Amino acid sequence: MALAATVLALVLLSLGLILRWPNTIPWALVFAGAGYVATRGGESLVDGWASVVGVLLLLTAELASWSIEHDARIRTEPALILRRAATVAALCMAALLVNFILLAAAGVSSSAGIPIAAAGVAAAVTAVATVLRLVTVRGR
Amino acid sequence: MTRYATPKLAAYASLSAVGLLSALVFARPELVALTAPFLLALGAGLALATPPRLTVAVTLAEERALEGDDVAATIAVESATPVDRLDLYVRLPDGIELAEGRNPVALHLAAAEPRELELTLHAVRWGGHVIGPTYFRARDPLGLVAWESTAETRPQLRVYPREDVLRRVLPPAETQVFTGNEVARVKGEGIEFADIRPWAPGDAVKRINWRASARKDDLLVNESHPERNIDVILFLDSFAEARRGDEGTLDLAVRATATLADAYARRRDRVGLIGFGGILRWLVPGAGLVQLYRIVDALLDTQIVLSYYWKEIDVIPRRTLPPNALVIGLSPLLDARSVGALLDLRARGFDLAVIDVSPVPFTPRPARGLDVVAYDLWTLRRDALRHRLQQAGVAVVEWNAGTPLQAVLEEVRAFRRFARHARA
Numbered sequence: 001m002a003l004a005a006t007v008l009a010l011v012l013l014s015l016g017l018i019l020r021w022p023n024t025i026p027w028a029l030v031f032a033g034a035g036y037v038a039t040r041g042g043e044s045l046v047d048g049w050a051s052v053v054g055v056l057l058l059l060t061a062e063l064a065s066w067s068i069e070h071d072a073r074i075r076t077e078p079a080l081i082l083r084r085a086a087t088v089a090a091l092c093m094a095a096l097l098v099n100f101i102l103l104a105a106a107g108v109s110s111s112a113g114i115p116i117a118a119a120g121v122a123a124a125v126t127a128v129a130t131v132l133r134l135v136t137v138r139g140r
Numbered sequence: 141m142t143r144y145a146t147p148k149l150a151a152y153a154s155l156s157a158v159g160l161l162s163a164l165v166f167a168r169p170e171l172v173a174l175t176a177p178f179l180l181a182l183g184a185g186l187a188l189a190t191p192p193r194l195t196v197a198v199t200l201a202e203e204r205a206l207e208g209d210d211v212a213a214t215i216a217v218e219s220a221t222p223v224d225r226l227d228l229y230v231r232l233p234d235g236i237e238l239a240e241g242r243n244p245v246a247l248h249l250a251a252a253e254p255r256e257l258e259l260t261l262h263a264v265r266w267g268g269h270v271i272g273p274t275y276f277r278a279r280d281p282l283g284l285v286a287w288e289s290t291a292e293t294r295p296q297l298r299v300y301p302r303e304d305v306l307r308r309v310l311p312p313a314e315t316q317v318f319t320g321n322e323v324a325r326v327k328g329e330g331i332e333f334a335d336i337r338p339w340a341p342g343d344a345v346k347r348i349n350w351r352a353s354a355r356k357d358d359l360l361v362n363e364s365h366p367e368r369n370i371d372v373i374l375f376l377d378s379f380a381e382a383r384r385g386d387e388g389t390l391d392l393a394v395r396a397t398a399t400l401a402d403a404y405a406r407r408r409d410r411v412g413l414i415g416f417g418g419i420l421r422w423l424v425p426g427a428g429l430v431q432l433y434r435i436v437d438a439l440l441d442t443q444i445v446l447s448y449y450w451k452e453i454d455v456i457p458r459r460t461l462p463p464n465a466l467v468i469g470l471s472p473l474l475d476a477r478s479v480g481a482l483l484d485l486r487a488r489g490f491d492l493a494v495i496d497v498s499p500v501p502f503t504p505r506p507a508r509g510l511d512v513v514a515y516d517l518w519t520l521r522r523d524a525l526r527h528r529l530q531q532a533g534v535a536v537v538e539w540n541a542g543t544p545l546q547a548v549l550e551e552v553r554a555f556r557r558f559a560r561h562a563r564a
Contacts, residue, residue, distance in 0.1 A: 004350050009283075010361070022147040022148070022151065022443050023147065023151075025151060026154055026155050028336040029155055030158060031161070033171070036170070036174070037162075037166070037168060037170060037171060037174075040170060041326065042170070044168045046170065047170050048175060050169070050170035051173045052171045052175035053170075053173070053174060053207055054174040054175070054176060054177045055177050057174060057177065057178075058178060060176035061148075061151070061155075061178070062181075065147075065151075065283065069283065073244060074227060074244045074245065074246050075242035075243075075244070075245045076245075076247075076249065077245075077246065077247045079248060080225060080246055083224070084246055084366065085288070086225075087281050091177075091180070091181055091184065091282065092177075092375045094180060094184070095176065095177030095180050095181070098177070098180055099173045099176055099177065102169075102172055102173055102176055103169065104213060106169035106172070110417060111309040115145075131215045
């Protein structure tokens with residue numbers, strides 16, 4: 001199952017890059033993530049490599065988005081390319097740091113009970129709702 | 141300015157939502173670790189996204205140019221807020237090409253940092269060209285939100301047609317009353333010798349031809365042709381054109397009209413213009429450099445406008461067609477209305493010459509089938525039309541692209557010199 005999900009992710013990513021379809025990239029990442037989680041099916045311990053996998057997924061998403069956005073007709077200043085590469089690198093480093101902290105925290109308190117789970121659900125829903133609201137705002 | 145979310149924002153938001161909910165459902169902390177980078181990117185991207193306050197201005201080094209000239213353009217950009225990535229695109233109209241420079245271009249703009257981008261534009265075709273609009277798109281550092289707008293400045297570049305050099309122009313049948321460069325057919329005060337006649341009271345002594353008088357034993361005086369100006373009306377047919385690629389009959393006709401206007405204006409003749417087409421334009425005959433500029437400016441606005449309105453010569457103001465004027469028609473003879481107007485002008489006694497700007501080189505002959513027959517019939521009908529105009533006493537010459545205008549004018553001149561009306 002993990003292999004199938006990974007292959008599907010690769011196919012979707014390749015299709016998205018070749019045909020310049022940005023909508024296939026999130027699906028590719030979802031399947032890649034699912035493939036990774038599937039390999040961890042029976043494990044009860046938190047995998048430390050998850051932080052690296054998460055950052056790699058972000059890097060994949062950033063590079064794919066860069067590739068799809070790239071238009072050969074637009075002459076880009078070399079400094080702008082360096083700036084974007086530096087931004088992506090900084091983002092990945094920051095994400096790696098955040099992930100290490102998160103996984104460390106998860107290792108310390110692995111079972112928190114229903115109230116903490118409810119708070120987590122509320123936070124997740126609020127975060128998603130906020131982001132969706134930002135997505136739908138158009139114009140000014 | 142229009143703000144919109146890029147597909148990346150929607151993708152990251154969706155991934156974050158799916159990841160967080162899955163982490164809760166499956167109780168796997170690894171899923172949070174997979175999702176957290178995207179949430180971080182979203183948070184950082186949206187926090188850093190500040191709307192740009194941009195000013196974009198496009199200026200041209202020159203407002204007027206000749207066909208084939210290069211004109212420098214400058215795009216001045218400044219923003220009160222930093223712009224991580226700014227895409228700029230100046231839309232160039234047909235007839236203007238980019239010779240040097242970068243368009244479209246992507247650049248980074250620091251706060252209050254003025255940037256100037258240099259472009260070199262190449263004027264390919266005559267006309268009044270409006271440069272722009274200038275589109276720009278600004279993005280936040282992580283490319284989650286974009287702002288798009290259009291700059292207001294749209295400079296105009298007037299590209300004048302490049303003119304041929306004419307050694308001599310068409311002479312008219314009749315001249316006007318003012319002094320000019322054309323030797324009149326009538327006799328009067330002038331330099332060009334015309335004839336000898338017996339002396340009459342009132343004749344100046346300096347005009348007596350003493351040698352002839354001595355031979356005839358009577359006083360004879362020289363007569364001469366005066367030099368007069370002429371009125372020329374350039375009749376430009378803009379009802380229809382044949383076009384292939386960048387060249388068309390209208391381009392040739394406009395260049396020829398500008399050349400003729402320049403040549404006649406240099407001789408101090410009065411030149412007028414009639415643009416006969418979907419949009420009727422006219423300029424009352426006038427002399428001098430200002431009139432030449434008026435004519436060329438009017439030519440720049442000439443274009444083919446589709447119209448079904450049946451126009452006759454009556455729609456042209458009477459003052460535009462002075463008596464004894466030489467009318468030079470430049471027409472591809474594709475529209476019955478312009479052919480009718482030319483025949484009408486001739487029927488009213490105007491001295492008319494027609495340069496048939498041939499559409500044949502712009503319409504390739506079909507390879508086979510009924511199209512070949514249709515094409516041949518069309519060319520035969522064009523010959524018949526020219527013959528009909530010639531029968532009406534109009535000097536018509538077919539002008540093919542590539543032939544110098546001077547050669548065409550010489551053909552018209554020869555026709556007008558040797559052709560005679562056929563009398564039954």
